[in-house]
Amino acid sequence: MNARIFRSIIGLSVSCPFFFSCNxxxxxxxxxxxxxxxxxxxxxxxxxxDREGKKAILTYVKEVTDPKSSSFITIPDxxxxxxxxGTLWSEQPLYFQFFFALDRVKAMAPKHPEWKNKQPFKAxxxxxxEELMKQGEKGLVQLVMTTHAGNTTDEFDSIVTQWIDTAxxxxxxxxxxxxxxxxxxxxxxxxxxxDFKTFIVxxxxxxxxxxxxxxxxxxxxxxxxxxxxxxxxxxxxxxxxIKRLAELDLNDxxxxxxxxxxxxxxxKPVFSAGNSDGDLQMFRWxxxxxxxxxxxxxHHTDSIREWAYDRPSHIGTFDKGWDEAxxxxxxxxxxxxxxxxxxxxxxK
Amino acid sequence: MNARIFRSIIGLSVSCPFFFSCNxxxxxxxxxxxxxxxxxxxxxxxxxxDREGKKAILTYVKEVTDPKSSSFITIPDxxxxxxxxGTLWSEQPLYFQFFFALDRVKAMAPKHPEWKNKQPFKAxxxxxxEELMKQGEKGLVQLVMTTHAGNTTDEFDSIVTQWIDTAxxxxxxxxxxxxxxxxxxxxxxxxxxxDFKTFIVxxxxxxxxxxxxxxxxxxxxxxxxxxxxxxxxxxxxxxxxIKRLAELDLNDxxxxxxxxxxxxxxxKPVFSAGNSDGDLQMFRWxxxxxxxxxxxxxHHTDSIREWAYDRPSHIGTFDKGWDEAxxxxxxxxxxxxxxxxxxxxxxK
Numbered sequence: 026m027n028a029r030i031f032r033s034i035i036g037l038s039v040s041c042p043f044f045f046s047c048n049x050x051x052x053x054x055x056x057x058x059x060x061x062x063x064x065x066x067x068x069x070x071x072x073x074x075d076r077e078g079k080k081a082i083l084t085y086v087k088e089v090t091d092p093k094s095s096s097f098i099t100i101p102d103x104x105x106x107x108x109x110x111g112t113l114w115s116e117q118p119l120y121f122q123f124f125f126a127l128d129r130v131k132a133m134a135p136k137h138p139e140w141k142n143k144q145p146f147k148a149x150x151x152x153x154x155e156e157l158m159k160q161g162e163k164g165l166v167q168l169v170m171t172t173h174a175g176n177t178t179d180e181f182d183s184i185v186t187q188w189i190d191t192a193x194x195x196x197x198x199x200x201x202x203x204x205x206x207x208x209x210x211x212x213x214x215x216x217x218x219x220d221f222k223t224f225i226v227x228x229x230x231x232x233x234x235x236x237x238x239x240x241x242x243x244x245x246x247x248x249x250x251x252x253x254x255x256x257x258x259x260x261x262x263x264x265x266x267i268k269r270l271a272e273l274d275l276n277d278x279x280x281x282x283x284x285x286x287x288x289x290x291x292x293k294p295v296f297s298a299g300n301s302d303g304d305l306q307m308f309r310w311x312x313x314x315x316x317x318x319x320x321x322x323x324h325h326t327d328s329i330r331e332w333a334y335d336r337p338s339h340i341g342t343f344d345k346g347w348d349e350a351x352x353x354x355x356x357x358x359x360x361x362x363x364x365x366x367x368x369x370x371x372x373k
Numbered sequence: 374m375n376a377r378i379f380r381s382i383i384g385l386s387v388s389c390p391f392f393f394s395c396n397x398x399x400x401x402x403x404x405x406x407x408x409x410x411x412x413x414x415x416x417x418x419x420x421x422x423d424r425e426g427k428k429a430i431l432t433y434v435k436e437v438t439d440p441k442s443s444s445f446i447t448i449p450d451x452x453x454x455x456x457x458x459g460t461l462w463s464e465q466p467l468y469f470q471f472f473f474a475l476d477r478v479k480a481m482a483p484k485h486p487e488w489k490n491k492q493p494f495k496a497x498x499x500x501x502x503e504e505l506m507k508q509g510e511k512g513l514v515q516l517v518m519t520t521h522a523g524n525t526t527d528e529f530d531s532i533v534t535q536w537i538d539t540a541x542x543x544x545x546x547x548x549x550x551x552x553x554x555x556x557x558x559x560x561x562x563x564x565x566x567x568d569f570k571t572f573i574v575x576x577x578x579x580x581x582x583x584x585x586x587x588x589x590x591x592x593x594x595x596x597x598x599x600x601x602x603x604x605x606x607x608x609x610x611x612x613x614x615i616k617r618l619a620e621l622d623l624n625d626x627x628x629x630x631x632x633x634x635x636x637x638x639x640x641k642p643v644f645s646a647g648n649s650d651g652d653l654q655m656f657r658w659x660x661x662x663x664x665x666x667x668x669x670x671x672h673h674t675d676s677i678r679e680w681a682y683d684r685p686s687h688i689g690t691f692d693k694g695w696d697e698a699x700x701x702x703x704x705x706x707x708x709x710x711x712x713x714x715x716x717x718x719x720x721k
Contacts, residue, residue, distance in 0.1 A: 104595075235639045246449075247452075247572075247640075257632075258628040284615060287604065288601065289595060290594065291583045306606065
């Protein structure tokens with residue numbers, strides 16, 4: 026268990042000097058944002074302004090789905106992979122899965138009276154950020170493994186489902202699933218309507234995502250790929266269960282993404298979307314597909330409606346990926362300029 | 374690397390006292406079999422006789438796809454998992470993947486002149502079964518890893534594709550893909566037509582199957598689950614590749630099957646098909662699904678058209694699974710009695 030492994034599970038970069046308060050940009054709740062967009066029924070991407078990103082997407086899909094085009098792609102090869110944190114939903118001020126871990130500590134505390142005097146749990150229960158940071162990586166790993174393992178897969182599914190149905194974001198004050206990106210939902214649907222098979226390929230936990238991604242994104246469970254822990258099958262008392270062990274199995278970030286794509290999907294994508302350097306290896310993998318392909322970086326530029334961050338960021342660093350995107354002509358979407366709505370609530 | 378791991382890759386049971394000749398039953402080539410079946414266009418399973426197995430399948434599918442039924446299953450939960458060796462295609466006298474390994478040794482030999490004097494390769498090149506068996510598991514593992522690893526995923530894909538397109542079964546004298554089971558092809562299509570999502574969950578190598586299973590079974594690559602080796606991502610010279618390492622990652626047999634189903638699919642199947650004790654844990658997993666579910670064992674009873682084997686068998690042992698199937702009322706299909714055609718060639 027090391028920093029890299031830890032980050033792959035809960036996503037907290039150790040370069041974050043604060044903890045709960047390391048986001049330096051301004052946010053507003055979704056309800057405060059303007060509702061100046063009008064959905065046009067014939068437009069598959071109504072939340073996208075008619076700018077570079079939208080034009081590039083429409084042109085690409087039209088071309089590769091046209092049997093007369095030299096760039097035509099047959100349906101089995103229409104594989105699209107989406108990062109999740111920062112690409113399909115927000116990821117500030119911390120990866121949402123880490124808020125889940127903190128909430129789990131609080132929920133589990135009544136059965137662990139010893140935590141009142143035991144770090145790192147004590148710090149979490151006392152909201153003592155300074156003390157928690159002193160616990161370092163070891164303490165944080167302990168938090169994540171304690172809250173993410175030691176139960177069965179069925180139990181963990183229920184826990185995640187209950188949390189995602191009730192927990193609210195500390196700043197936006199809405200459920201986490203309200204913080205998915207409306208333009209990306211439209212993009213997923215548009216690709217699906219054009220016979221693309223859409224996958225999530227995320228550094229987040231696969232079992233943290235699957236309970237809700239099908240309903241929220243319309244992506245089936247078996248098309249969700251993420252980091253995972255090792256498991257153990259048991260058949261005690263004639264009842265089969267799978268236990269979640271406190272040991273990382275797949276670290277689905279950076280170079281782990283192309284390997285996970287190969288493992289789960291078995292062919293190179295022709296369309297990939299991401300938002301950080303953690304997606305760069307996935308983009309290079311997609312870019313190496315001899316079929317015409319598309320790489321889309323979401324650039325977080327909207328400090329009012331969402332958050333603004335890129336090169337120096339404690340989460341979702343967009344630095345090397347940005348340079349390579351510019352050098353190679355990949356599509357970089359400026360959220361502030363190109364999206365007339367960020368969250369679904371703005372469309373209601 | 375141990376016997377269990379080894380068997381998961383190449384499937385040779387160490388209880389086989391012979392090697393190339395451990396099958397004790399009689400076989401004929403597909404062309405010698407009778408063609409007395411007449412396909413009825415309205416019958417989704419024309420190669421199945423109107424016996425217990427077929428009736429049970431039709432009744433089950435009709436019931437769980439009827440919205441008025443109390444056993445109705447919504448489409449996302451219609452997950453069907455199929456074992457491959459012995460369930461979708463034959464597996465005698467050795468798992469076909471092991472013939473691939475032997476052929477690879479011969480194909481690679483010109484670049485390895487040292488193999489002429491080095492075991493276990495020498496024994497393979499000299500067709501010396503007795504000597505090969507003396508090499509034991511260590512030698513066999515060496516054979517498999519030498520022929521299955523050390524290349525890139527793209528290279529391995531090409532090698533498998535070329536082999537499957539050209540190699541012929543030593544007894545049946547037809548391509549291996551001609552030895553898939555016509556009734557099971559019909560079953561897959563029937564389930565797909567009823568909005569079941571069909572998966573392969575096999576102890577065979579995932580990368581050995583994916584190059585051809587899509588075309589042969591109509592099951593997409595990302596719905597093929599199998600044993601796998603560890604991989605390594607590399608980006609030398611700006612070209613991303615994934616290398617196949619000589620180390621097992623996933624052993625998709627026995628208790629590995631429910632764990633692989635959970636990892637790849639993320640929900641319990643409602644329909645599972647298999648043929649050996651290696652599928653028992655998958656069946657128990659399916660059986661524990663609160664939704665109405667179906668377990669189908671293919672029983673190899675036809676020594677004329679295919680092979681006959683069950684309890685004492687060097688491959689595809691059907692012993693504990695048979696007992697449990699009888700005790701729990703799972704469906705056991707008698708190939709000889711219930712299938713009027715075994716291979717697609719019989720229908721042409």
